[in-house]
Structure formats: structure tokens, C-alpha cells
Amino acid sequence: MTTDVIRTVVAIYDIHGNLPALNAVLKELKNVQPDHILVGGDIVSGPMPRETLDRFSSLNLPVHFIRGNGDREVVTAFDGKSLPETMSEEGRRVTEWAAEQLARSQRDFLAQLPERMTLQVEGLGDVLFCHATPHSDEEIFTPISTSEYISRIFAGVEELFVVCGHTHMQFERQVKGLRILNAGSVGMPYAEQPGAYWMLIGPDGFEFRRTTYDLETAARDIEASGYPQAQEFVKENVLAIPTATEAAQFLEGLIKRHRTDE
Template sequence: MEIEVDLGGVSQMKIAALYDIHGNLPALNAVLNELEEVKPDLIVVGGDIVSGPMPKQTMERLFAHADPVRCIRGNGDREVVMAFDGQPLPAALSEKGRQKTQWVAQQLTPSQRDFLCELPATATLHVEGLGDVLFCHATPYSDEEIFTPITPQERIVTIFAGIREKMVVCGHTHMQFERQAGSLRIVNAGSVGMPFADQPGAYWLLISPAGYEFRRTAYDLETAAKEIRASGDPQGDEFAEGNVLKVPTAGEATQFLEGMAAKN
């Protein structure tokens, strides 16, 4: 079941960063199919892999993928492991979030739980032309801290203080954007499975010595919605309607997330 690989010595690499899949297997399949043409040297899965309608199948699909994959941990992965182990879930989780987390944990096998439990919080890879690139879920020091395209610059500088890499790739807020903190480039890869964007699809990031590129993969939304509704997820109808057929815009999500950040 081990799919983490060490390519630390390889610098001339093409990396596909897939973040926040959230158990959306049809979206993941669409991206992996596109990657057969892109041919990255490595796929980095940036956390929140399973918290959605098809968690077990999503992990099986990643395990079965022929190309090298490296995974890091998201807050959703951490919370699912807590639920699997019977530990109290974070107080900040809504009742709906608790129900979803408990349901997801019940779908996983013990070996899948162990895989999620052992994931590192970050990974650093060297890419020629870009330098060292740090991959984290939310921020380098937290898997749940929120920042957005409109977060005040002084807070961005504080969040990323002390980072020595040249570039940080993150996710968690499900929207593609970039920020700068001094010479540090900060890039949000967006979300494969639950995007906040102007149109539905699966969003991800392609990194190479030539730079980085925001990518969107279109897929059959109606067929995906049918699969999700048939998944057994008690919240599957809501997921299909609100995260596949239609998605929140980045503008709407930004205002909501900034409100959340202000409360913390």
C-alpha cells in the first residue's frame, strides 16, 4: 500500500499538485486520465484526500496508480483518523461536519487508516529553475489556517515568516490564487474535488522548471453526480448539487473564509 516515493535527488522534474480531492472519485479519475498525456514525474497529493462521498474508492484509485505519488496530510485526513480511533473530534467542527467525518471513517479499512495517520504534514522538493518548493496543506505551520486572495499583506508575511524555500504550494481554501511574501512565492493549487471557482471542474497545479500553471480539468458532471448520489454517502445529494453540478464562486468563498478567519 506504500505509494510515497523519494525523488529528492531529482531536480528536473514535472510535478502535478492535486489538492483537496475530498473523495470525489470522478474528478480524480478525470485528472489522472489527463495526466497520462501530461506525464508528470511525480504527483503530490496535498491533503484532504478522503473527506467526501467515495473515500475508500479514492484511496484505492491512488494506490493503483502506476506513476509515483507522494501524499501529505490535510486537516480532513487527520480528523478522519481521529474518528476512526474513537477520539473526540475538534470542537470547531459543525454537526454536519462531524456526521460526515464519522461516516467517512466507517468506510475505510484499517490499512487505509494507518496510511492517513502516517502522512507527513509537509514535503520539500527541489525543482530546477524554481528552487526548493515546500508543499503543505494550509500553511507551513498549520493544516487548517486560513488565508485568501484578500488577506492583508502583513498577515501573509507573518504566516510565512521563517520559510527558507523559494516557493510554497498550498490548498485548503479550494481556490486557485497566488500571493507574495518578500521573495517567497505562495501558490494555492485549488481543489480537485470541491473547487471554489467560476465554473465546475477539477482544479490542480502543474509545476516544472519552466514555472507553474493553474490547470482545470473538465469532466462529465451529470454522470459524476449520479455516481456520487449512488455512493451511499448520506450527504451525497448535497455534495453532487453544491460541489459538482454547481460550485461556489471564488468571490463568495473568499468572503465566507475571511469571516471564518476573523473569528479565530
């Protein structure tokens, strides 16, 4: 836990190696001028992993990191260990490719990242940041999940505010006095229109933000990256994207299947 009180912090989640999207957000932050940045995981699992992680080293303000499931899996692949049996062949291929792009120092950096972090924000108090939920970097909930289900997976949280990502869509839920906000995704958003989605947090509360960027140029850069699924990434996550409604319905199906299998 960071004991210093922060006036403003920007939450950047789920970049997924989309460097053009990240660059657009960082350019906009020159006007926003936040005091800190919180990077909420799934940084490198995508087209430009090495360059995306390197990009943060050039910033002249404090940057905090937490690890996402995608980062954890890339570290596993880097180490030559077995990836989850449930991972698709395509998922396995792109994860191993991302691992091959990283330097040993980058692997070591990702491996030591915490899974959650609490920051004190002026006017808000303690804000808990995690990738998916406080207890898991893979757990899924959506804007249409039941309150009972959300209460269960967030049980034991003492903070009043939780900021998360993982499901790539901006939304807010409130259960039993706990306010849970999904910051959305910079690199692979599910929303009504393409762009890079993030959150500004400060004394005035929580503000969902969207940054536009040159999608055609980004598409060309991604296609030239050597990423095995570059064309699919461009078509499905840059030039056109699933809506939050479509994604929520699909993810709810996964939740139901998982609970049936338990």
C-alpha cells in the same frame, strides 16, 4: 525532503472523496506525463473515501502524499476519539461515515503522512508543499488577505516557493520574496465554473490547470455512494460551485472572527 531533482510534478489537492473528478484528472495526466504527483491532503473526507485512496495504488509513477486536516479528522474518528468541539453536527456525521468506509491499512497510511514536504524541481529549486500553511493544516488565508497577515503565518519559511491548498481556490500571493500558490481543489473547487482544479509545476514555472468531467454522471455516482450529505455535495460542489470571490469573502469573515476570539 526528496533530494532527487524532479522535472515535472503535478499538485493534486483537496479531492474530498470525489472519485469521478480525480479520475478525470488522472486521465488527462496520460497526455501531460508528469514525472511525479504530489497529493496535498484532504483526500478521503467525502463521498468515496476508500475508492479514492485506492485509486493511487494503480499508478505507475511516484506519488507523494501530505496529510490534510480532513484526513487527520477521519483518522481521529476511525480511532473512536473525540472530534473537535467546533465541528458542526453535519461535519461530525460525514467524518465518522468516511472513517467507517476505510480499511485499517488505509487508516494507518493516512496517520503516518507528513504535514509538509519539500521537493527539488528543475529550474525552480526547493518547493515546499503543505496543506494549508507550513505551520498549520487548518490556517486560512485568501486572495484578499492582507500582506501583513500572510507574512506572519508564513514566517520562517526558507524556500522561495510554497504550494498549498485547503481553501479550494486557485490563486497566487507574493510577500517578501516568497511566492505562495494555491493549487485549487480537484473535488470541491471554488471557481467561476465547475471542474477539477490542479497545478502543473516544472522548469517553465507554475501552471494553474482545470479538467472538465461528466458532471451529471458524477452526480449520480456520488448520490449512489451512501454518503450522508450526497445531495448537498452534488448541488454545491459538482453541478454548481461557489465562486472564488464568494468563498474569499466568507473565509475572510472567519479569519476576522478567529482573530477577535484570540
